[in-house]
Amino acid sequence: MDLAGTGRTATTAVEDITGVQHAVIDAFTPGWRHDPYRSYDILRAAGPFVPGPLGPSLVPGYAECDAILQNPAWSHAEESELLHPDSDVELPGSFLWMEPPDHTRLRGLVSKAFTPRRIEGMRGHAEQVVASLLERALADGEVDLVEALAYPLPLTMVCELLGVPASEHGAIRRMSAGIARGLDPDALMSPAELANRTAAVGEFLDFFGALVADRRARPRQDLISALAQVEAEDDRLTAAEMLGTLLVLVVAGHETTVNLISNGILALIRHPDQFELLRQTPGLALPAVDEMLRYDAPAQLTTRTARQEITLSGHTFAPGDSLILMLGSANRDPDAFTDPDRLDLTRYARRARVNRHLAFGLGLHYCIGASLVRLEVEVALRAIARRVSAITLLADPPPYRPNLVVRGMSELPVRLTAST
Ligand code: HEM
Numbered sequence: 001m002d003l004a005g006t007g008r009t010a011t012t013a014v015e016d017i018t019g020v021q022h023a024v025i026d027a028f029t030p031g032w033r034h035d036p037y038r039s040y041d042i043l044r045a046a047g048p049f050v051p052g053p054l055g056p057s058l059v060p061g062y063a064e065c066d067a068i069l070q071n072p073a074w075s076h077a078e079e080s081e082l083l084h085p086d087s088d089v090e091l092p093g094s095f096l097w098m099e100p101p102d103h104t105r106l107r108g109l110v111s112k113a114f115t116p117r118r119i120e121g122m123r124g125h126a127e128q129v130v131a132s133l134l135e136r137a138l139a140d141g142e143v144d145l146v147e148a149l150a151y152p153l154p155l156t157m158v159c160e161l162l163g164v165p166a167s168e169h170g171a172i173r174r175m176s177a178g179i180a181r182g183l184d185p186d187a188l189m190s191p192a193e194l195a196n197r198t199a200a201v202g203e204f205l206d207f208f209g210a211l212v213a214d215r216r217a218r219p220r221q222d223l224i225s226a227l228a229q230v231e232a233e234d235d236r237l238t239a240a241e242m243l244g245t246l247l248v249l250v251v252a253g254h255e256t257t258v259n260l261i262s263n264g265i266l267a268l269i270r271h272p273d274q275f276e277l278l279r280q281t282p283g284l285a286l287p288a289v290d291e292m293l294r295y296d297a298p299a300q301l302t303t304r305t306a307r308q309e310i311t312l313s314g315h316t317f318a319p320g321d322s323l324i325l326m327l328g329s330a331n332r333d334p335d336a337f338t339d340p341d342r343l344d345l346t347r348y349a350r351r352a353r354v355n356r357h358l359a360f361g362l363g364l365h366y367c368i369g370a371s372l373v374r375l376e377v378e379v380a381l382r383a384i385a386r387r388v389s390a391i392t393l394l395a396d397p398p399p400y401r402p403n404l405v406v407r408g409m410s411e412l413p414v415r416l417t418a419s420t
Pocket of ligand 1: 095097249250254256299303358360361367370372373
């Protein structure tokens with residue numbers, strides 16, 4: 001498929017072990033969006049490094065993704081150039097796309113907001129938010145679960161953490177959706193989507209610029225006030241870094257969690273035995289979060305670029321060589337996980353050693369929000385286990401958003417039956 005006359009294609013053809021050619025990545029086909037996992041099987045069988053449609057090779061296997069993420073000789077700083085050569089906006093500096101020492105300095109400032117004590121302190125509020133959303137959804141009976149639960153829960157929690165007033169949730173949602181769509185490679189987006197990203201980033205910078213100024217003048221007990229104080233009082237944080245940090249917290253911290261909740265609930269609908277197990281054993285809610293992350297990763301891919309010559313799995317990479325790490329595929333690698341296509345809520349509850357999933361990345365850039373995600377989704381699953389006896393899918397398959405990097409549904413229409 002020619003992409004908007006660019007001559008680039010979104011399809012990769014690989015030979016499988018029987019020598020048959022398959023077109024395995026076509027981000028425009030609805031069928032692929034519903035289930036990309038069969039095409040990942042073919043990619044893994046094709047070898048550890050498969051030529052990719054956008055230039056960099058694809059890395060579909062667990063062992064290579066795991067090794068690359070843990071090796072700081074692979075940098076994440078080149079992603080913007082790699083995926084967004086057509087960008088006409090300067091995305092402000094965020095530590096997700098930085099390397100030490102700047103990465104270490106900025107991550108250190110933000111990580112104070114994510115200590116286990118602070119996150120555990122958000123449990124009560126998460127329970128209240130989930131209870132009110134779920135009771136409303138049960139009263140309605142037939143709902144779109146993205147709209148009713150998956151979207152509002154993480155939006156409310158991330159806004160609480162940052163200190164964004166509830167009246168602004170709608171604006172945050174609009175900006176964050178435009179920017180999250182823009183995380184996909186430019187080559188996969190239409191001119192209208194690219195323009196929408198430019199507008200969304202501009203709106204984001206104006207909105208948060210004003211909020212930071214307000215908190216600098218009138219500090220409160222929130223993360224923006226804490227960062228504004230650092231920015232004002234010493235030179236550890238520039239104004240651009242401040243906005244870049246907020247951008248990644250809002251977009252990475254929100255859109256991904258929305259998709260974990262909806263992808264996870266869809267997985268429960270498709271595995272009724274596991275839903276019943278969760279209902280009978282609500283204590284499985286926490287390990288279930290990790291199994292859902294493994295089973296259908298919300299962040300499907302990331303990139304790395306070699307900073308020096310590196311040899312891995314028989315290939316030698318030169319400095320500047322880039323790779324696309326397929327986290328969603330690595331998490332379904334049969335060489336790393338027993339029965340990888342089965343949702344098994346007990347997988348991370350057993351004492352036996354199980355490979356960690358790569359849905360939160362690994363190493364230097366390991367997701368800073370992982371404990372907040374586990375808290376929010378555990379609370380949601382516990383409430384569902386207690387209050388819901390059946391979830392019936394009303395559109396099968398449900399519609400997916402076009403996003404490739406942040407994978408998830410645009411709607412999840414269901415009928416909920418309350419437990420008696
Ligand atoms: C299900 C939800 C989430 C998923 C699947 C997810 C996934 C990821 C992944 C894969 C990375 C590493 C990317 C790489 O190494 O290339 C990452 C980093 C990051 N995530 Fe998350 N994330 C989630 C939720 C959150 C939340 C709730 C927050 C904060 C509120 C957050 C903030 C960040 C930040 C700041 C980084 C950059 C860390 C660094 O570079 O040191 N994420 N996330």
